[in-house]
Amino acid sequence: MKIAKAISSLVESFEKLPGIGPKSAQRLTYYLLHVPQRELDEFGKNLERLKKDTVLCNVCKNVAEYDPCSICSDNSRDKTTLLVVEQPLDVLAFERSGKFKGIYHVLHGAINPLENIGPDEIFVQPLLDRIMNDELRITEVIIATNPTMEGEATAMYLNKQIKNQKSKVKITRLGMGIPTGADLEYADDVTLTQAIEGRREI
Numbered sequence: 001m002k003i004a005k006a007i008s009s010l011v012e013s014f015e016k017l018p019g020i021g022p023k024s025a026q027r028l029t030y031y032l033l034h035v036p037q038r039e040l041d042e043f044g045k046n047l048e049r050l051k052k053d054t055v056l057c058n059v060c061k062n063v064a065e066y067d068p069c070s071i072c073s074d075n076s077r078d079k080t081t082l083l084v085v086e087q088p089l090d091v092l093a094f095e096r097s098g099k100f101k102g103i104y105h106v107l108h109g110a111i112n113p114l115e116n117i118g119p120d121e122i123f124v125q126p127l128l129d130r131i132m133n134d135e136l137r138i139t140e141v142i143i144a145t146n147p148t149m150e151g152e153a154t155a156m157y158l159n160k161q162i163k164n165q166k167s168k169v170k171i172t173r174l175g176m177g178i179p180t181g182a183d184l185e186y187a188d189d190v191t192l193t194q195a196i197e198g199r200r201e202i
């Protein structure tokens with residue numbers, strides 16, 4: 001049996017998504033055939049707008065509607081404490097916990113030699129530039145990369161780079177509570193709060 005092109009194309013698109021295998025891709029596609037056309041149009045429009053209507057904040061590199069983002073332009077935030085995370089989803093997790101009132105820096109990845117991802121492939125230099133800029137008066141950098149091998153390697157690298165360039169800033173790493181190998185974005189609010197409160201200087 002020859003499958004309609006429109007169906008096989010959509011199945012292929014779904015298969016490219018993380019965690020979606022061929023079976024799930026088929027199931028989703030055939031499910032959508034039962035959805036009213038106007039909902040599909042809406043879905044398509046949202047997909048189209050996803051990248052067109054978002055920007056990277058030039059300050060923190062988070063994905064946002066405007067540049068600078070709502071956190072960077074919020075004067076009530078503590079601009080002296082900078083929390084470094086791997087992904088925009090990590091920012092969401094910390095914001096959900098409501099316990100962190102400082103500002104962020106999103107690396108968009110972690111150093112991973114096996115995948116050929118070095119410091120230049122992620123936003124390390126913009127981070128160092130921010131920390132070194134005396135006008136910004138950053139006094140503490142909390143490194144909140146994931147407790148995975150890549151996240152730890154990234155934390156060690158950042159620690160070394162920051163210490164090489166500016167010794168005055170306090171560098172801390174999240175405290176216990178986050179299981180080794182886990183992704184921060186899945187940590188619950190209590191765990192994240194404990195991790196921030198239990199941070200230690202490195």
Ligand SMILES: [Zn+2]
Nearest residue numbers: 057060069072
């Ligand atoms: Zn920002």
